Amino acid sequence: MSFLGVHKAIERNTGLLIFGILIVASIGGLVQVLPSVWDDSLSTPAANVVPYPPLELVGRDIYIRESCSTCHSQQVRPLLAEVKRYGEYARAGEFAYDRPFLWGSKRTGPDLLRVGGKYTDAWHRIHMIDPQAVVPASIMPPYPWLAERQADAGDIQTRLRTLRTLGHPYSDEVIDSAPAALEGKTELDAMIAYLQGLGRFAGGPDEHAEH
């Protein structure tokens, strides 16, 4: 039967067409995406990577809420200029507790993967409320409302338990004491704690050689 002859059956049968599309479109995902999802080396935390402490987790969730990843990547590529500018390049094991991942696709502002410890808390505080006060040429929006809102929205324990269900090893102790850890903190405090925690992973060339 000619090619068009075989096709005649498909193009005359709604069910065949639906299943044909479904099967042909699934192959790529089955060969490429599914093995990656099963590849534990991509989801095993690196030696010194721990789940985000409650205050940092709140900060991270604010980072997501404000779509910071629209302008800031968190992915240093293994390119000389990039490593010189930002620090160690990124390893999969660093992101084991990142749900969702925040690698970003665009750098309107600089990469933030290694920003922790580069500036003081005081600098971040001014920068978040009025970016142009510390970087006159900056085009970053101000985030004054973060200083006015409490970090504890009353759902921190629900969030931690949800993440524990997904496999993040939060102890009962951490979950029980989470509201206390957020006591009196603002969203700005949480954001700064998150930013200062970024880049904590200090794996150098030696650590990488083990893989």
Place this chain on the structure above:
Amino acid sequence: MTIQTKARLTAPYEDRIVTAFTACSIVWAILGMTAGVYAAAELVWPQLNFGLPWLSFGRIRTAHTNLVLFGFGVSALIGTSFYSVQRTSHVRLFAPWLAWSVFYAWQLAIVLGAWSLLAGWNGGKEYAELEWPFDIAITVAWLAYAVVFFGTIARRKIAPIYISNWFYGSLIIVVAMLHVVNNLALPATLGKSYSLFPGAQDAIVQWWYGHNAVGFLLTGGFLGMLYYFLPKQAEQPIWSYRLSIVAFWAFVYSYIWAGPHHLHYTAIPEWVQSLGVVMSLVLLAPSWATMINGVMTVSNAWQKLRTDPALKFIVLALVFYGLATFEGPMMAIRSVNVMSHFTEWTIGHVHSGALGWNAMITFGTFYFLVPRLAGRPLHSVQLANMHFWLALTGTLLYILSMWAAGLSQSLLWLSLDDLGAVRYSFVDVMRAMAPYYLLRLLAGILFLIGTVLMAVNLLRTFAGVRTVEVAPPILATTHREATVGTS
């Protein structure tokens, strides 16, 4: 045949719903593009953020992409698919009440969804930011859309299923699969959930979704639009039906692999990246096969370009489709990607597709469709021509400014001095972007003005009339005799 079924088969096409989707699509286009223009202005004058949460760049930009993709784009796709599936099947839309439910559900999801994004509900994954309650609602609405669309095809009176319906069909099936898998998450509260996939795996799943949302929504769906409305407007048959078949299956097969080219040099396995490169290059073949098929279809009707603004838009869209589908595979090559990734070039590439291809073909289709729905000629051909030139100038200015910006950006970022240190600070490079951002803002404004002109023109065309009732043609023979019961 009972009297009842006879009545059903000769019932007029359900076209009021096409009018409704078209109208909403245009409203979302204007709102979504306005959000885009405002976001572009914020990059020139950051004071425009005004320190307000809902007006800050991160939220406005998210609202922009969601409104144009799911408001403007998807409303246009559903509306035009309902129009063409009835005419290529010679039968009234299956379950019109369900189709209307899809309409109301979708528009409500866009209204509340945009509001939720501005309020800070955000899943954090690009182009899939809507939180889990919306994800579930969208899935249900989408399945209902599938029932209406395939239900209509199953009742068709013409044996072969026309090619445009395969493309619309691939949109429905594959987007459903992508949407469900990528949004798998565990809800913590009503407005907050955590992805089922961690870190690097989440990245791979996200760009499998992200790239194929482009593939099957912005390409597959709009190719469905092309395959119905281009031959109609050119009054020419498809140049090669055989080529369209081959290109279709090659397209469905190869697109799905290309996602990892969004993750070059990141912390995902190299084999996944390499496979992404190879399949992205393969993708050039079906893309250009379709483009050539489209151009050849118009090749006997070039003279119509002088008089028909609708056809002008569609032919221009084809040109940009060819450009964007050439640029995409090139950007997927790792050594090119080093230069383009994370830069404005990406934004330029997206808009050469989104403005040049998706928006242009939709405009062309609306200029063809609305006069037919209204039963009278277009209010002003001159106004449509003005729109054409505004849209073309805006698109060219947009992509040229972003190409220049992106290349400068990466050259400056990657530049090292003699001692091996980075030559330019990040702020220096950001400052160099200012003129390009201003040009891009201007480009966006031009494009938006054109869209507003179209809205006025089509509104005047439709003012004071109702959607015309059209009945399926009554043909002498039952042309499905051979296949009755097989579908």
